[in-house]
Amino acid sequence: MSDTHDIYFDDVVVGAKFTTDSHAITAADIARFCDLTRDHHPLHTDADYAGSRGFGGVIAHGLYGLALMEGLKTELKLYQNSSIASLGWDRVRFLRPVIAGDVVRVGFEFTEKRTSSRPGRGIVIETLRLLNQRDECVIEAQHSALLACRSDATS
Template identity: 60%
Template sequence: MNLFFEDVEVGAHYVTDAHEITSADIADFCRLTRDHHPLHTDEAYAKAAGFGGIIAHGLYGLSLMEGLKTELKLYEETSIASLGWNNVRFVKPILAGDTVRVEMEFTAKRASASRPAGVITEAVRLMRGDEVVIDAEHISLIRQKG
């Protein structure tokens, strides 16, 4: 799609394809980040802590949100930089076997004062069925057409 700043419509809503979280995904994230807390590696421990099984790291969910959003190819050649994530809330645990998707909506935009680009704001939610699992705001810098 390759949205430029001028193409972004505040209120536009997008939904990604679904993705199933696997135990292997969680294990890979443990290995990459060196975070081997038993909530992410030991099913009995996670169940004793009140979960239905091992849970994914909140940061895995946040990273997955960006990856799924990238698959929409909204800014394939127009993205300049992520400026950060705000108001990140890990609302519900993510378990191996969950199927999730991302729902996002443009909530604001403004031209950059220093370059031919614009700052856009997205409300981004990781969803499991009708449940919000992670809720966050993402700010990005994308190219203008000029």
């Protein structure tokens, strides 16, 4: 595929940075996440209630923002054939609300890499930031991923 840019463990350069396309958050997106997760708290469903709590409209669930970070990153198609597993998220911080109408994007960089105890694979750490239209960081986190080694993929 010409639109795939696989990065294998061998290709990872600590300090390399990437930015995703933007995504506009809608109240309908938030409502679908409410339905999917069964979390219908009024902060996510009632603009008047959210306003009474100091927000400018319904706010997205923190976990919606975190999941969206992974989805936007996936659209870059960096790991189409090299990804083995997500090993987890660490140091997740919800710094500012994500409000319906915000336009967000992800900036991330590789901050660590190490070989795995199993041959043919390695672990990378990505530091990610979800940024709104004002370039404010609304969510920050670290993600650990298990990637195949390029040499293993060709054998």
